[in-house]
Amino acid sequence: MDHTDHMRQSIDLAVSVIGGTPVERYGDPSPCAxxxxxxxxxxxxxxxxxxxRSATREPWDESWKIEDGAPFLIGVPESEWAARCAEEGEATARAWAEPGVWxxxxxxGGSPMPAAVIGQMMTSEFAVHAWDVAAATGRDLDVPAALGEAVLEGILAVAPMGREGGWFGAEVPVRPDAPAFERAVGASGRDPGWTRG
Known part of the structure; x- marks a missing residue:
């Protein structure tokens, strides 16, 4: 299994978790800061x-701001978000499967970076945020061991920058023999045992 497969798996995890989340739960708290x-x-x-956009090398639209929402969700009823995310997820996975894309x-988002670094970072991003949604709604996330290792590697690579930038919290200690994905969750500043209080 290679990085293209890991990207596909992490996107599939995220899309699946979103698809299984009732809109009524959208106001619930999550483990994500x-x-x-x-x-x-x-x-x-x-x-x-x-x-x-990173995979296709298309220019980034400077008018897009995260606080406005994902461009393809603006004005879309929340009841349709899961279907739209599934469509976008499929297009993104296909883009990262193109020859030479890595x-x-x-x-x-406009800042130059090696494609392989972006791909590794986004693989980790999708999987960890899938866990956020799953944990917030009382579900387990089944992460294959090889994907867990890839996610851990990606999280550890960006953790110092993430903490400095404020988008990762302090590392949460996890037992050394814990599965790789659990260690990745802890390294990202989340408590793998988080439950809604």
Whole structure:
């Protein structure tokens, strides 16, 4: 299994969790730093747009702001968000499966970066935020071991920058023999045992 498969699996996890989340739960709190379920879903959706543009090397639209919502969800009823995310997820996974897409440089929201770094980062992003939504709605997330290892590697690579930038919290200690994905959740500043209080 390679990075293309891991990207596909992480997108599929996120899309599946969103698809199984009732809109009535969108106002619930999540483990993701003061985000509600709705905000995590929107964040995943915006990430799909970022990742797709990175893969295709299409220019980033400077008018897009995360606080406005993912571009393809603006004005769309929340009851349709899951279906729209599934469509965007499929397009994003296909884009990252194109020959040579992981090679060379691309951009992340306009900032130049190596494509492989972006791909690894977004693979981790989709899987961890899928866990946020699952945990917020009382569900387990079944992450294959190989994907868990890839997510852990991606989280550890960006954790120092994430903490400095304020989008990762302090690492939550996890037992050393815990599954890789559980360690990734802890390294991202989340408590793998989080439950709604």
């Amino acid at each position: 003061e985000f509600t379920v709705r905000e995590v879903v929107n964040h995943i959706a915006f990430g799909l747009v970022l990742a797709q 090679d060379g440089d691309s951009h992340m």
